[in-house]
Amino acid sequence: MNFDINKIIRPNIKTLKPYSSARDEFSGEASVYLDANENAFGSPLATNYHRYPDPMQYAVKMRLSAIKGVPARNIFLGNGSDEAIDILFRSFCNPGVDNVIIVPPTYGMYEVSANINDVALKRVNLTADFQLDLDSIAEAIDVNTKLIFICSPNNPTGNSIHREDIETLLANFNGIIVVDEAYINFSRQKSFIQELTEYANLVVLQTLSKAWGLAALRVGMAFASEEIIEVFNRVKPPYNINEASQQLALEALQNVDQVNQWIKELLKERDALVLAIKDFDFVVDIYPSDANFILVKTTNADAIYKYLTQVGIIVRNRNKVELCEGCLRITVGTKEENEALIDALKQFKES
Incomplete structure (x- = not known):
């Protein structure tokens, strides 16, 4: 496999001159800031938010670098993982010409972003046990296939995709393989972020919305080669992560032990929930x-x-999703929430 980013990047993105913000042109500390047309009087809030945030979120990336073991230069932060997904389409897919492959049932935003960006979508369903159909994926790839999206652990099925199958695609596909690891903190599988030096065509997506409990802050992560991250940074809006989200994310990232404890408790609750409902008629x-x-x-x-x-x-009805007919997706809650669900299901009677 000879991956060359210059062969798949859109020509207009290759020559794009990104917007240069006031905070790009000056970094460091000063006593008087009169460069960005901000409100010098402050904010009508207890905390001042009148200054523009760090456009590259340096402090947050350095903390994530320490936690993930990935250099900061290989990290992109987006307004949720959805921003990273959209940037992938806008950077590498020519509208009306190129196509991407998804493997349903999977996260719905890949298809939405494809439709928004006028990029053709090829669907190669997972197998009956929710694994990749490598032969059918190989048949679907053509010269205009730029991206393949793989969610692992997969939403809505919950299983991890076989690692060796993903590696097979990485080694043989000349476009970008996107491995969406939104749920990796709950998995027995190790993350693909340690493989970034091995595969130049790998993009790994993660988020602070799930295990870190920061869904309302909208902070998503992409891990990739410096070349790909540079493209992300060129295309993104200048201040895509607001200051409040940066500060709160930085504060939360000091509490790794708390998050790890919650993960252990959640996995116990998941096992207990399965045991409690598996024998219902x-x-x-x-x-x-x-x-x-x-x-x-x-x-x-x-x-x-x-x-x-x-x-x-409220659970999620997945009955109309391919290969998920008759299925409900149930988020694992607290012990009390799970018991409330179990008690309610005990009262359910089919008509």
Whole structure:
């Protein structure tokens, strides 16, 4: 495999001169800032937010570098992982010409971003046990295939994709393989971020929304080669992560031990939840999970979903998703929330 970023980057992006913000042109400390047309009087809040944030989120990246074992220059921070997904399309896919491959059932934003960016989508369904169909993927690849998206652990199925299958694609595909690891903190599998030096065409997505409990802050991460990260930084808006999110993320990232403890508790609750509901008459199967949710195949997903909403419990109905017919996706909650779900399901009666 001879991956060459210059062969897949869009010509207009290759020559793009990024917007130069006031904070790009001056970095460091000064006593008087009169360069960015900010409100010098401050903010009508207890904390001042009148200064523009660090456009490259240096402090947050340095902390993530220490936690992840990846140099800061290999990290991109986005307004959620969704921003990184969109930038991949805008940077490497020519609208109306190129195509990408997704492997349903999978995270829905890949398809939405493809449609927004007018990029053709090729769907190669996972196998019956929710693994990659490598032969069908190979057949789907053509000269205009720029990206392949693989979610592992996968949403909505919960399982990890076989590592050797992903490595096979990385070694043989001349475009970019995107491994979305939003749920990696709950998995027994190791992250692909340690393989960045091995594969120039690898982009790994992670997030602070799941295990780190910061969904409201919208901080997503992309890990890739310096060449690819440089493209991300060229295309992104100048101040894509606001100051409040940067400061709160930095504060949260000091609490690794707390997050690891929550993960242990959640995995115990996941096992307990599976045991508690597996023998209900309406439960056909519970698929193995490496995530903070379980996919449950039922005899009547629509009726169970409707009943649960009526008693104030919201799960995700995946009945209309390919290969997930009859399935509900249930996020693992606290002990009390899980017990409330179990008690409610005990009262459910099929009509």
